[in-house]
Amino acid sequence: MRNIDLAIIGGGPAGLAAAISAYDNGIKNIVIFEREDKLGGILNQCIHNGFGLTRFKESLTGPEYANRFIDGVLERIIEVLKETTVLEITKDKLITAINSEDGVFQVEAKAIILAMGCRERSKGALNIAGTRPAGIFSAGTAQKYVNIKGYMPGKKVVILGSGDIGLIMARRMTLEGAEVKAVFELMPYSSGLKRNIAQCLDDFNIPLYLSHTITKIEGKERVTGIVVSEVDENKKPIKGTEKHFDCDTVLFSVGLIPENELSKTASVELSPRSKGAIVDETRETNVSGIFACGNVLQVHDLVDFVSEEAEIAGKSASNYILNGKENSETVSVKEGKNVLYVLPQKLNVNADNTKIFFRVTNTLKDVTIKAESGGEVIFSRKKKVAVPGEMETVLLSKEKISALKGEVVISAEVE
């Protein structure tokens, strides 16, 4: 069996940045496992621009952003196994993978970085009444058909879900000649970036119906129409508010779920809140030597943040391989009022300055973001608006962390 220092599962933006970071921190014996035939992950089908504004201070397309990191991997001559699917990871860091050339094979690694990304929640999970005709796609699948394969999945389109992929696809389908009739959003707000609502819907006069959902799909062979209803504050459809729309295509952009099937085989503990692994500030999971970063850990708003998180994981993994595990005391970080999830969920008391990421549960105005520990407020910041669609941060300094006596609670309170 082959032994390597570091295995990186996934060659998307997270895996690429993690590999480069680990390499630059002294680990050369790295293998990236990628199931597709090329590196870059989902960025390859995101041909719109707007990537890299934070990191590179310029607006790149998805493939351009990916290529900067792919070039970095190639320059460092890091080994990549393409068209290779990892089937299982054990907590002893034994990886079983499959491809056409080597068949089913096993590799033992000193450390592993999980970077498998996320998948779209499917229409099937929503229990929408009606038939199951052709013309129903997740927004990402439609994006792949249009941008990679070069085919149109429909002409008269409605979209459920105003997350960024839904918004981007509203514009993309319009530019490709389809008629996008409307975007419906279950929540009273969009979870997409504000700039995407302006550039993808407003600029094309595509109406956005907030607090609406699809309650029925019609059509025998192909979708012929849908029924939408307004929903009440409990997100239940209100009788009598039904509206009918003719369409041949329904795109679903109803949430992203970290794809942690492999993490489970390795006994990695997951957070029911973030749906990703529970990690400390180094992005190490409960399994010693297994790290996680990018959308498999938490669904990020911007790829720029994925790269940043992957670099932390890469550096931490190389530290682990070179210096072994440091056994330090940890404190937990918990969700307080109006906070959906926090990350990391654990802090080593000897940690450096650490950014704690979190999302709020609903739209909040005039909010005070607070970190408390042992009855003391250790961080506080006022904000005009906080929305679930945009990740928030709390910065804790090295000094503050070393002085922690007990768990840290992050909350977002409205006066």
Next chain:
Amino acid sequence: MNNYDVIVIGGGVVGGMILRELTRYELKVLMVEKNCDVAMGQSKANSGIVHAGFDAETGTNKAKFNVLGANMMQEVCEELGVNYKNNGSLVVAFSKEDIKTLKVLLKRGKKNGVKNLKIIAKKELKALEPNISDDALGALYAKSACIVCPYSLTIASIGNAMDNGADLLVDFDTVKVERDGEYTKLTASDGREVLGKIIINSAGAGAESIANLFGDYSFKTGLRRGEYMLLDRESGNLVNHTLFFTPSAKGKGVLVTQTVDGNILLGPTSVEDGNPIPETTDEGFAFIKEKASQMCKSVPYYNVITSFAGNRAFCDRHDFIIEESKAYKGLINLAGIESPGLTSAPAIAKYVVNEMVLKIKYAYVNHYFIRKRYSIDNLFQKPFKELTIEEKNFVIKKDKNYGKIICRCEGITEGEIRNAIRQNPPARTVDGVKLRTRAGMGRCQGGFCQSRIVEILAEENGVSVLEITKNGKGSEILVEEGK
């Protein structure tokens, strides 16, 4: 060329089992199916239960064929390489009235010939099913009950029959019937004609209208819609057995069961509202949830990966019709094969062939009959993911396509997908590939793999991807080339 000894109308599980049984004899046989693929009707959307046989009144066809079929099922599944699991069933009682009914069922089961049947008390029930509702008082435990994948069984039986020489015509919607000497001529809506000496009407929901074409008006059928919800395999250990409510005047009600593939199935509803389109409804979802929550504690509805509906035909005689038509010589009618039809299918097939077809037209035994159906390379009957590492590597060495995982959720390889398109009965649609391989049936519901499956289908059939459909004409996946 198109003259046959026997023509089977309808590619469901009953027709499929009969077709296979016919190929055990030196008979020239054909199946015609009006849809673009087999297993498109009630054989696709049912609970997949091999019933023990205590439900039906003693002396009925239902009772007789249920017990006979249940005893045959394991061997049939092993021959055809179809997943089968003896999980046992529990009819759960929630009231004193229910307990009385269980005693009736126990007595009836014994009379029908069901073995290993007993009533268990609350404590034993809890031990068998830790998630069962605290309100459950006891259950009728049928150890012999099993689960099977109904569409896999249908597809495999037809595939095996084709391997043994049977022909299959799909998209063949029979619209005209006429005598032609010793033959009967069937004409399809597109003008195709076939001739058969004996015609078997196993058209399921269409059995009445087919019989009518022959001038046989001896029975009437109605449609009953059943809706289901399917949970992710992650929740697969919610229950271990198939859990039924104690039957009342309102029927058997919703069941909670594992599927052979490790998912959890909730349903069906039972609605007769005249709607011929099998569609799910909000009322149906609410009903299923209400019932499932009565049966089990904390059902993880957040793990629903899909929901679906199916129509099943029942007939006005409320028993299986298995008889030669009195109105048309040479026509055998199979109608009203509702639950326990899946369980009964192997036994019905044996009876129809041995006691009816061969009595009309004697035939020699086919000594070349191949009993087994393989899914990989004439070597393995299991899905690729269930092979050992050594077996997998052996297969990949012969065909590199088995080294490429296409459906990541279910772990399905390109080799299996191409095999499903090449093997009998060939998959021609995205749904056809899905039913044969499970590609696209997992938690992402085809989000990642559908585009690749469309390409492979186009490649194997030598057509443009624009021609690839979900399940037949009018359901094309893509509408045009991009700009």
